[in-house]
Amino acid sequence: MLNEYVISIRAFDCKYNKTEVKKRLITEITAPHPSPALFRLLSYAASQRSVEVYKEYLESADRQLFSCILDNQLVGCIGIERNGQRCTIKHIAVVPESRGKGVGSRMIKFLLINNAIEQISAETDKEAVAFYRKFGFSVSSLGEKYPGVERFHCCYSLK
Secondary structure: OHHHHOOEEEEEEEEEOOOOEEEEEEEEOOOOOOOHHHHHHHHHHHOOOHHHHHHHHHHOOOEEEEEEEEOOEEEEEEEEEEEOOEEEEEEEEEOHHHOOOOHHHHHHHHHHHHOOOOEEEEEEEHHHHHHHHHHOOEEEEEEEEEOOEEEEEEEEEOO
């Protein structure tokens, strides 16, 4: 059960439609030994370094990792590094079968509403630029940061 890995509940959101109630729960993850499902999800955003990345979240006071649970299933995670009322998205991942269904956007909205954040930035690749633009981020090219790989800086500000 995922609940044993989820420690502090930060927000609860119900989305209603005509036939069912879908419950989304976004929580901060602080457990010393998270589920294999979380490591699998983190591997989408951090390649094969998911164990090391998770340790960075546990050991740094400036970093936080949140999970998104939909119908009792882990469907997304977002990791940030805070600097006052600003934060940088270090990792964001959604399971393939839940992509394009608003999970990533819901996690970003959660950060803005529940964490007194005024500005969010992220560095990403070409494949994720459309997601950030759709949310309202301004996007600028950082050029070819790695051989053959163009990177982008994305920024969203409430002010």
